[in-house]
Amino acid sequence: MARTREPFNRTQSIYLTIHIIGEQRVQVDTHGGRGLGSNVAVLADHVAVYAYDPTALATYANAWIDAAALANHRLPEQAEQFGTGPEFIPGIIIRAHGRDHVEHTYDPIRKQLILRIGQVRWLVYDRVAYRSMTEACRESRITFLSPICLPCLRRVQEASMLPRPHGEDLLSGLGAPPLTNSTLLR
Numbered sequence: 001m002a003r004t005r006e007p008f009n010r011t012q013s014i015y016l017t018i019h020i021i022g023e024q025r026v027q028v029d030t031h032g033g034r035g036l037g038s039n040v041a042v043l044a045d046h047v048a049v050y051a052y053d054p055t056a057l058a059t060y061a062n063a064w065i066d067a068a069a070l071a072n073h074r075l076p077e078q079a080e081q082f083g084t085g086p087e088f089i090p091g092i093i094i095r096a097h098g099r100d101h102v103e104h105t106y107d108p109i110r111k112q113l114i115l116r117i118g119q120v121r122w123l124v125y126d127r128v129a130y131r132s133m134t135e136a137c138r139e140s141r142i143t144f145l146s147p148i149c150l151p152c153l154r155r156v157q158e159a160s161m162l163p164r165p166h167g168e169d170l171l172s173g174l175g176a177p178p179l180t181n182s183t184l185l186r
Helices: 054-065 068-074 127-145 153-160 181-185
Strands: 016-020 027-031 039-043 047-051 092-096 102-107 112-117 120-124
Touching: 027 127, 039 127, 047 054, 054 092, 054 102, 054 112, 054 127, 068 102, 068 112, 068 127, 120 127
Parallel strands: 016 120, 047 092
Antiparallel strands: 027 039, 039 047, 102 112, 112 120
């Protein structure tokens, strides 16, 4: 039975919650040379965040850095581990384009920092976890400042307005969402 292509269902949405505690093994990587498809990746054990433009990178980096007051004054230095977990767990890839809504809150009952970036909610249980993620975000901002990473927003915007055969956008072959002025400038 062949699958038919259905229109987007606006009655469903996905929210992702990521719990982190203790030292996180995080690294920053880049791909590309300021052309379309270039990205900065922040890679943790089970989460990979790929930022494809300066706005997306700034959103994620600043969301973590701006939570410093809550994290440093409310979270314990090291929280108690909550079990060993399964041997294998799924991973998630977040492809960040443009700006997302950011919220910082602290739950005094559960003693956790809640950092929400778009549809992703990070529950941070201690300062060790917070610092390891924040250092990676700082490194990603420094990486972006080098002249070899992300494309200039104006160049991406201009390329997105070029006519494409059969209505395809420039990054459709990569599985990226269509580039429009509203997604780039929001």
